Amino acid sequence: MGVLDSKVPSGPLAEKWTKHKNEINLVNPANKRLIDIIVVGTGLAGGAAAATLAELGYNVKTFCYQDSPRRAHSIAAQGGINAAKNYQGDGDSPYRLFYDTVKGGDYRSREANVYRLAEESVNIIDQCVAQGVPFAREYGGLLDNRSFGGVLVSRTFYAKGQTGQQLLLGAYSAMNRQINRGKITPYNRHEMMDLVLVDGKARGIIARNLVTGEIERHAAHAVVLATGGYGNVFFLSTNAMGSNVMAAWRAHRKGAFFANPCFTQIHPTCIPVSGDHQSKLTLMSESLRNDGRIWVPKRKEDAEAIRAGKLKPTQLGEEERDYYLERRYPAFGNLVPRDVASRAAKERCDAGYGVNKTGEAVYLDFAAAIQRYGKEKALTSGLKNPDAATITKLGEEVIENKYGNLFQMYEKIVDENPYKTPMMIYPAVHYTMGGLWVDYNLMTTIPGCYSAGEANFSDHGANRLGASALMQGLADGYFVLPYTIGDYLSDDIRTGPISPDTDEFVKAEEEVKARLEKLMSGNGLHSVDHYHKKLGKIMWNKCGMARNEKDLKSAIKEISELRKDFWENVKIPGEINAKNQELEKAGRVADFLELGELFAKDALTRNESCGGHFREEYQTEEGEALRDDKNFTFVSAWEYKGEPKDAVLHKEELKYENIELKTRSYK
Amino acid sequence: MKLFLKIWRQKSAQDNGSMKDYTLDGVEGDMSFLEMLDVLNEELISKGEEPVEFDHDCREGICGMCSLQINGEPHGPDRLVTTCQLHMRKFNDGDTIVIEPFRAKAFPVIKDLVVDRSAFDRIQQAGGYVSVNTSGNTIDANAIPIEKEKADDAFNAATCIGCGACVAACKNASAMLFTSAKVSQYALLPQGRVEATDRVLNMVKQMDLEGFGNCTNTGACEVECPKGISLENIARLNREYLAASIKG
Numbered sequence: 001m002g003v004l005d006s007k008v009p010s011g012p013l014a015e016k017w018t019k020h021k022n023e024i025n026l027v028n029p030a031n032k033r034l035i036d037i038i039v040v041g042t043g044l045a046g047g048a049a050a051a052t053l054a055e056l057g058y059n060v061k062t063f064c065y066q067d068s069p070r071r072a073h074s075i076a077a078q079g080g081i082n083a084a085k086n087y088q089g090d091g092d093s094p095y096r097l098f099y100d101t102v103k104g105g106d107y108r109s110r111e112a113n114v115y116r117l118a119e120e121s122v123n124i125i126d127q128c129v130a131q132g133v134p135f136a137r138e139y140g141g142l143l144d145n146r147s148f149g150g151v152l153v154s155r156t157f158y159a160k161g162q163t164g165q166q167l168l169l170g171a172y173s174a175m176n177r178q179i180n181r182g183k184i185t186p187y188n189r190h191e192m193m194d195l196v197l198v199d200g201k202a203r204g205i206i207a208r209n210l211v212t213g214e215i216e217r218h219a220a221h222a223v224v225l226a227t228g229g230y231g232n233v234f235f236l237s238t239n240a241m242g243s244n245v246m247a248a249w250r251a252h253r254k255g256a257f258f259a260n261p262c263f264t265q266i267h268p269t270c271i272p273v274s275g276d277h278q279s280k281l282t283l284m285s286e287s288l289r290n291d292g293r294i295w296v297p298k299r300k301e302d303a304e305a306i307r308a309g310k311l312k313p314t315q316l317g318e319e320e321r322d323y324y325l326e327r328r329y330p331a332f333g334n335l336v337p338r339d340v341a342s343r344a345a346k347e348r349c350d351a352g353y354g355v356n357k358t359g360e361a362v363y364l365d366f367a368a369a370i371q372r373y374g375k376e377k378a379l380t381s382g383l384k385n386p387d388a389a390t391i392t393k394l395g396e397e398v399i400e401n402k403y404g405n406l407f408q409m410y411e412k413i414v415d416e417n418p419y420k421t422p423m424m425i426y427p428a429v430h431y432t433m434g435g436l437w438v439d440y441n442l443m444t445t446i447p448g449c450y451s452a453g454e455a456n457f458s459d460h461g462a463n464r465l466g467a468s469a470l471m472q473g474l475a476d477g478y479f480v481l482p483y484t485i486g487d488y489l490s491d492d493i494r495t496g497p498i499s500p501d502t503d504e505f506v507k508a509e510e511e512v513k514a515r516l517e518k519l520m521s522g523n524g525l526h527s528v529d530h531y532h533k534k535l536g537k538i539m540w541n542k543c544g545m546a547r548n549e550k551d552l553k554s555a556i557k558e559i560s561e562l563r564k565d566f567w568e569n570v571k572i573p574g575e576i577n578a579k580n581q582e583l584e585k586a587g588r589v590a591d592f593l594e595l596g597e598l599f600a601k602d603a604l605t606r607n608e609s610c611g612g613h614f615r616e617e618y619q620t621e622e623g624e625a626l627r628d629d630k631n632f633t634f635v636s637a638w639e640y641k642g643e644p645k646d647a648v649l650h651k652e653e654l655k656y657e658n659i660e661l662k663t664r665s666y667k
Numbered sequence: 668m669k670l671f672l673k674i675w676r677q678k679s680a681q682d683n684g685s686m687k688d689y690t691l692d693g694v695e696g697d698m699s700f701l702e703m704l705d706v707l708n709e710e711l712i713s714k715g716e717e718p719v720e721f722d723h724d725c726r727e728g729i730c731g732m733c734s735l736q737i738n739g740e741p742h743g744p745d746r747l748v749t750t751c752q753l754h755m756r757k758f759n760d761g762d763t764i765v766i767e768p769f770r771a772k773a774f775p776v777i778k779d780l781v782v783d784r785s786a787f788d789r790i791q792q793a794g795g796y797v798s799v800n801t802s803g804n805t806i807d808a809n810a811i812p813i814e815k816e817k818a819d820d821a822f823n824a825a826t827c828i829g830c831g832a833c834v835a836a837c838k839n840a841s842a843m844l845f846t847s848a849k850v851s852q853y854a855l856l857p858q859g860r861v862e863a864t865d866r867v868l869n870m871v872k873q874m875d876l877e878g879f880g881n882c883t884n885t886g887a888c889e890v891e892c893p894k895g896i897s898l899e900n901i902a903r904l905n906r907e908y909l910a911a912s913i914k915g
Contacts, residue, residue, distance in 0.1 A: 048801065051801050052801045052802070055800055055801060055802070066724055066730070066732060067722065067732065067783070067784060067785070068784070068785070068787070068788050068829065069788075070731070070788075070791075070829055071724055071725075071730040071731060071732050072730075073724070073725060073730070075725065075729050075730050076725045076727055076729050076730065085808070087809060120803075123803035124803075125808045126803065126805050126806065126807055126808045127799075127801060127803050127805060128808075129805075129808040129811060129858070130797070130799045130805040130806070130808075130811075130858060131796070131797050131799055131801075131858070132797045132821075132852065132853055132856050132858045132859050134818055134821040134822035134825050134852065134856065135808075135818075136818075136822075137812075137813055137815045137818045137819075138815065139815050140812065141812030141813050141814055141815065141818075142809050142812055143808055143809060159822055159825075160822065162729070162826055164729075165729055165826065165828075166822070166825060169825065172791070173791070173795055173796035173797070174796060174801050176788075176791045176792040176795055176796050177796045177798060179792045180792045180793065180794075186788075188785070188788075211777055238727075240724040240725040240726070240730060241723060241724055241725075241726055242724050274697040275695060275697055275698075277695065277697075277698050277702045277705070277706060278702070279699070279701065279702050279705055279726060280726045280727075282726075282727045283727075408747065409727065409728065409752065412728075412745070412748055412752050412754065413699075413752065413754070415696075415754070415756060478801050478802075478803060479803055524715075527709055527712045527713070529705070529709065571712060573711075573712055573715060573716065573717045573718065574717045574718075578679065578778075579679070579720060579777060579778045579781070581718065581720050582712065582718060
């Protein structure tokens with residue numbers, strides 16, 4: 001086991017969480033008033049945690065780099081949130097959700113954490129409805145569900161294509177209630193620059209006021225990092241422009257182990273890259289795969305004609321199309337998990353069947369669904385013998401009702417009408433399963449430093465299933481962390497306020513200031529984006545959807561050289577003690593330049609393919625991922641030792657007591 | 668495309684700002700408006716000048732962080748989009764584009780095109796929530812059936828992204844559309860009815876305290892709203908407010 005203790009409670013799987021809650025130490029309500037907690041990040045995990053902690057009686061300070069907590073990137077989640085409610089009566093249960101999640105994660109997640117997540121999933125829906133989150137409903141007034149990839153039941157709750165927005169605004173409203181009561185003090189437009197340790201415990205942070213440039217010290221009894229994922233290490237991703245790894249990486253440098261950095265999710269359905277000026281990629285929700293069929297032309301000549309603009313996709317008949325997911329995976333069809341769908345798209349495009357100018361796109365087609373819904377609607381509307389135009393019109397209305405905002409978004413970006421011609425899509429970096437290593441209590445390897453949501457590593461293994469990120473963020477924030485943190489804080493009831501004026505805080509502040517000054521003093525050759533784009537290209541080409549030893553080794557070398565170049569030659573105009581967006585970006589890119597190297601090193605160490613981590617050397621004859629359970633059923637947790645190349649690997653062995661390890665099959 | 672840009676530059680809240688002229692060549696139709704500004708900023712940085720600061724984050728039209736008054740319209744000439752989703756194909760070679768921050772007393776300029784919209788947060792803090800604890804000890808979600816039409820209306824109101832375009836579009840700089848969207852979401856749902864009276868009174872009171880103007884039913888807010896939030900919400904807010912005042 002080594003230095004890593006997962007602290008998973010003993011006993012049967014289904015009873016662990018209840019037993020744990022019964023046995024951990026509590027802080028009584030009067031004492032909670034004496035304890036301060038810092039929450040960094042105000043997305044679903046951070047916002048929910050802040051609200052619940054404040055409600056329990058703790059004094060909470062929240063930090064976010066945006067101008068309001070409501071803008072955290074959880075807001076962009078589109079399709080839905082899973083919960084084992086079994087409202088559809090299709091045989092769902094917490095066990096089945098647990099099983100699907102472990103299998104979907106390709107058997108690289110921690111059983112006990114995932115079971116707890118499945119258990120809490122049902123509470124989330126109840127909670128959110130009580131808060132007034134307007135989920136989609138059926139005509140009878142009850143909640144509606146849809147299906148997502150990698151499962152055979154309908155357990156996804158949704159609010160059109162804006163589920164993340166509605167859930168985040170729910171958490172934000174819960175925060176607002178506590179802000180109004182004075183229990184949460186929000187620090188917006190603030191960025192965490194470093195974690196402060198006192199006697200080995202996390203006792204505060206150094207933050208930069210992004211409006212004034214002022215460096216501030218904030219002390220607390222515990223620090224929660226809910227700062228999301230690090231997908232922006234690829235420059236182009238579906239993350240927000242500001243999404244970054246700084247908080248997690250600063251904690252890593254102070255002793256928090258970083259787990260499975262190479263486990264990254266490449267989402268299959270994003271709008272393809274249009275040019276070099278591109279700043280980010282836009283996702284088209286996985287929910288579209290409920291109704292959309294993915295295809296490329298069967299004949300290469302047709303693909304070439306389409307690329308040259310001589311042929312339109314609508315001119316190709318059914319028999320001339322290759323619905324490759326339905327062909328390869330008849331059981332799950334278009335709803336295979338994301339990693340599988342992404343690799344299949346890449347395989348077709350690499351083989352020369354891509355359908356946009358650059359040959360890096362496949363079709364997502366709604367024509368069949370429009371006809372199917374149109375006929376159904378005509379029938380229920382009492383129309384006898386409707387003509388083709390009426391059916392199409394009715395069908396388009398149904399599709400608009402389900403996915404209207406996504407179709408509008410597509411049309412605005414691509415300038416094509418997706419009701420009339422199939423969407424073009426291609427995989428893009430979306431979510432990072434890796435993150436700070438946490439134990440069952442969501443505590444990192446630094447006592448008093450917790451991590452929740454996408455920022456931690458624990459629940460999704462090597463691949464996350466659709467509609468599970470919102471579930472994990474809210475479960476961690478509302479229902480797990482607020483209770484497990486009490487166990488730690490019960491020792492702190494007599495500590496009294498933590499002073500931000502001790503040597504540790506002064507020293508940390510000086511280090512932050514020195515680092516900023518060093519960034520500002522570069523030779524001024526290239527902009528921050530110049531380096532970020534270069535890093536992104538290395539990551540995408542050598543650590544992306546397919547990886548191999550040679551590329552990973554060269555990525556490590558290139559990133560380390562780029563980092564050196566960056567620190568010598570980056571150009572940051574403006575002032576250090578004022579609002580300065582270039583300086584903000586520079587700090588984030590500096591950390592990506594370290595993380596990127598560790599990412600490649602992690603991918604190089606893991607000599608197997610699993611989930612989103614596909615090593616070309618390890619695949620089956622049919623090109624599916626080939627796991628090596630004998631040697632790699634563990635979590636890679638990296639300890640910081642200076643340069644990323646010196647990072648030390650610790651292994652947390654994963655024990656599967658309730659699920660048999662099997663080759664994942666969606667055929 | 669070659670464009671002539673007139674951009675508001677202001678060093679800080681304390682400084683007086685002014686319009687500055689820039690010429691930008693090589694703009695492509697596939698670029699978003701913010702990507703066009705990215706290109707301009709890269710040019711400015713390479714010349715050693717300070718880039719133009721503007722708020723933005725998700726760049727997919729949902730976070731509400733981006734703003735900009737473009738040729739006099741919040742989020743520019745296209746309908747139902749935020750600035751980040753506005754594409755340069757909506758402009759022509761040789762166009763002059765005027766880019767300013769959202770203008771309102773309650774939205775002071777922080778720097779260049781960045782404004783302070785924290786007044787919106789404070790309106791929400793005054794009552795934009797249902798007072799239930801987040802402990803999860805509540806009734807089963809399906810124990811509260813809600814008429815689909817009402818649920819859909821509540822959802823439509825709840826899609827407000829809090830960008831402030833309604834305020835910037837309004838000649839009175841009124842925040843009624845924003846405030847009414849949140850009041851409506853809860854007014855339409857049984858969960859929200861319980862506190863409806865206090866909510867509408869408190870939120871309107873805070874809105875007035877922040878220095879937003881009054882609503883004179885011009886309707887510019889609805890036209891410019893990137894999410895198509897309906898004026899019906901303002902009517903609903905007025906009804907709720909009147910009822911609450913009488914009940915008071």
